[in-house]
Amino acid sequence: MARYAHPKAMSSSKPARTRTAPPQLPDQFPFEGRYRAYTLFDATGILYLMLGFLALGTIWSLGSGEEAWKGVQIIYRSWVYVAFHALSLAAVIFVGIRFFGFFPKAQPPRIGPLKPPPQPVILAMLYVAWIGVAGAMTVILAGGIF
Amino acid sequence: MAEAVGKKTFVVTRFDPDRDEVPRQQAYEIPVQADWKVLDALNFIKDEVDASLSHRWSCRMAVCGSCGMMVNGEPRLSCKDPLSDYGDTVEIAPLANFPVIRDLVIEFEGFMEKLKSVKPWIIRAKELAAEDGPVNQKPSELEEFKQFSMCINCMLCYSACPVVANEPEFIGPAAIALGHRYSLDSRDEGAAERNEIFRGEGTVFSCSYANECSEVCPKNVDPAAAVNQAKFNAVIDWMTGLVIKRGGQG
Numbered sequence: 001m002a003r004y005a006h007p008k009a010m011s012s013s014k015p016a017r018t019r020t021a022p023p024q025l026p027d028q029f030p031f032e033g034r035y036r037a038y039t040l041f042d043a044t045g046i047l048y049l050m051l052g053f054l055a056l057g058t059i060w061s062l063g064s065g066e067e068a069w070k071g072v073q074i075i076y077r078s079w080v081y082v083a084f085h086a087l088s089l090a091a092v093i094f095v096g097i098r099f100f101g102f103f104p105k106a107q108p109p110r111i112g113p114l115k116p117p118p119q120p121v122i123l124a125m126l127y128v129a130w131i132g133v134a135g136a137m138t139v140i141l142a143g144g145i146f
Numbered sequence: 147m148a149e150a151v152g153k154k155t156f157v158v159t160r161f162d163p164d165r166d167e168v169p170r171q172q173a174y175e176i177p178v179q180a181d182w183k184v185l186d187a188l189n190f191i192k193d194e195v196d197a198s199l200s201h202r203w204s205c206r207m208a209v210c211g212s213c214g215m216m217v218n219g220e221p222r223l224s225c226k227d228p229l230s231d232y233g234d235t236v237e238i239a240p241l242a243n244f245p246v247i248r249d250l251v252i253e254f255e256g257f258m259e260k261l262k263s264v265k266p267w268i269i270r271a272k273e274l275a276a277e278d279g280p281v282n283q284k285p286s287e288l289e290e291f292k293q294f295s296m297c298i299n300c301m302l303c304y305s306a307c308p309v310v311a312n313e314p315e316f317i318g319p320a321a322i323a324l325g326h327r328y329s330l331d332s333r334d335e336g337a338a339e340r341n342e343i344f345r346g347e348g349t350v351f352s353c354s355y356a357n358e359c360s361e362v363c364p365k366n367v368d369p370a371a372a373v374n375q376a377k378f379n380a381v382i383d384w385m386t387g388l389v390i391k392r393g394g395q396g
Contacts, residue, residue, distance in 0.1 A: 008314035010244045010304060012255035019163040020245035020253050025311050027219035027242075038308065038356040102355055106374030109290045109330060111382055 003027075041098055044091040051088055100126045150177030154229065156187055158199065159239040161246050169239075169246065172196075178229055184236070185213050185224040188250075201250040208364055211300030214241050215250050221302035223364045241305040257301055260317040264325030264343060269336025287332035294327035294372050296365045303359035303369050315348030319359035319369035322350055326372040329379065341383040350377045 005023040030039040061068040075081060103126060104119035116122065139145055153175055161169040174191050185203055192199045201224075203213040208226040215224050216239040218232060229236070244252035274281065303319040304310050310318050325344070329337035344350045353373045360370040 005243050005311040006314050009311055010253075010256040011314065012253065013259060014255065016245065016247075016253055016255070018247060020247055021161045021163075021166075021169050023243050023245050023311075024169075024239070025242055026221070026306060026308075027216070027239075029308055029311065033219070034358060034361060035308065035356075038354075038358070042354065102357060102370070102374070105368065105371040106355075106378065108375045108378045108382075111378075 003029075037098065041095060044095050047088050047091050050084075096130060100130075148179045148181065151180045152178060153234075154178050154187070154232070155235045156191065157235060157237045158188075158191070158250070160199070160249050161240075162198075163248060171237075180230065182229045183225055184215075184217055184222065184227045184229055184232075184238070187229055187236070188224065188238070199250075200248045209298060211298035214300040214302045214305065215239065216242055216305065221305040221362045223300055223302065226364055241301055243305050243307070243310045244301070252301075254301060257299075257304065257318075257320075260321040261299070261324060263317055264321050264328075265336060265340055266321075266324045266328055268328060268331060268334045269339060270333075271335045281333045283332050290332075291327045291330035294323045294330070294367060294369075297323055297327075297367045297369075298365055300364060302362045302364065306358035306362040308356050308358065309352055309354060313348060313352055316352045317349050319353075319373055322353075322376055323367060323369040323372035326376045326379075329376070337379070338383060341380045344376050344380040345384060350374075350380060353377070 003025045005025045007022050009023040011023075026035070029035045058072055061072040100123060104122040107116040107119075107122065109115065117125075155173055155175045157171050157173050159169050160166070160172045174195055176187060176190055176195060178187055178190075185206065188199070188201050189203070192201070201213070201215070203225060204210040205212070206225045208223050211223070213224040214221060216222070216237075217224065217227055218237050219239075221241060224238075238250065240246045240250045241252050244254065244257075247253050297320055299320060301320065307316075307319060309316050322344070325340045328334050329340050350373055353370075355370060355374060357370045359373075360368045363369060
């Protein structure tokens with residue numbers, strides 16, 4: 001039944017006046033209720049770590065000759081890598097939407113004399129920038145510009 | 147007294163430091179009325195069924211912040227929480243993430259220490275004498291921090307925060323919201339001091355923005371916004387300090 005938080009969570013620096021029961025975790029932490037989205041949000045970091053290693057491997061193969069580069073391209077066409085990238089795309093979209101949802105209210109009321117724009121405007125700007133950058137990257141990667 | 151409209155079972159976490167090694171659960175089936183809050187049911191149990199049950203409460207109108215507890219796993223103010231929102235069985239436990247003194251009574255000395263650590267008072271570079279008159283504030287200046295001053299210290303945000311559960315040194319949402327409230331106050335001149343505190347260990351940058359504190363806040367204070375605005379201010383203040391020496395010397 002009991003799942004304990006850190007034994008010193010919210011404890012005083014002075015000894016308690018009576019014996020206390022140790023602090024318990026919220027029942028729903030980490031996989032139920034709203035915590036599920038939070039845990040998923042943090043867990044996507046594992047995907048980004050793997051993507052980072054993959055990107056390093058790809059860059060390494062670029063410097064290792066044409067054969068190595070062709071080999072990497074063949075590997076990337078396998079269903080495992082396609083599935084991994086589809087999962088990563090879903091993770092990026094999920095993280096983007098959650099992050100953008102929280103971002104506007106995290107802006108301070110003013111920076112020096114300047115006030116930030118209204119929250120809906122900040123949100124709209126974030127989505128426009130995201131879609132714009134993603135669109136530009138897609139065009140570049142498809143060979144549309146260079 | 148209104149008629150009882152039915153019965154509900156309350157599974158209450160009990161802990162007697164003299165008898166129990168660890169908390170245990172005890173069930174009470176009681177008649178309930180349609181307009182009852184969770185606190186009314188607990189008071190009924192205390193008055194009519196089991197006088198040994200311990201819980202904190204005072205104002206009964208969501209102002210004093212005393213009656214926070216876990217209701218079906220969610221941190222709630224029991225005086226504000228309608229019983230009609232729950233089914234036939236209601237689980238009640240002390241606030242999560244806090245040591246428990248007895249039954250539903252938590253130890254909040256640690257919370258008080260954290261509140262104090264952010265210097266939650268108006269800091270002036272030079273104290274004004276009474277004859278200098280009041281320091282006036284425009285309604286627009288009040289509006290900048292008013293939301294964060296509505297906190298009633300009910301500690302529900304601490305109970306919901308996953309960082310509080312795992313990092314004892316984290317000063318937590320309510321304390322940061324309180325410090326931020328004073329830093330935003332036009333009469334205050336202590337923002338730089340607080341920003342230095344906020345750049346330290348276990349403060350704003352320990353927050354991983356779960357937003358749970360804001361979800362459970364019964365007064366819509368939105369502590370998550372305060373914590374993340376405080377992050378922003380702490381960084382801006384640090385960067386400004388790199389180019390402008392404190393005390394107005396360029």
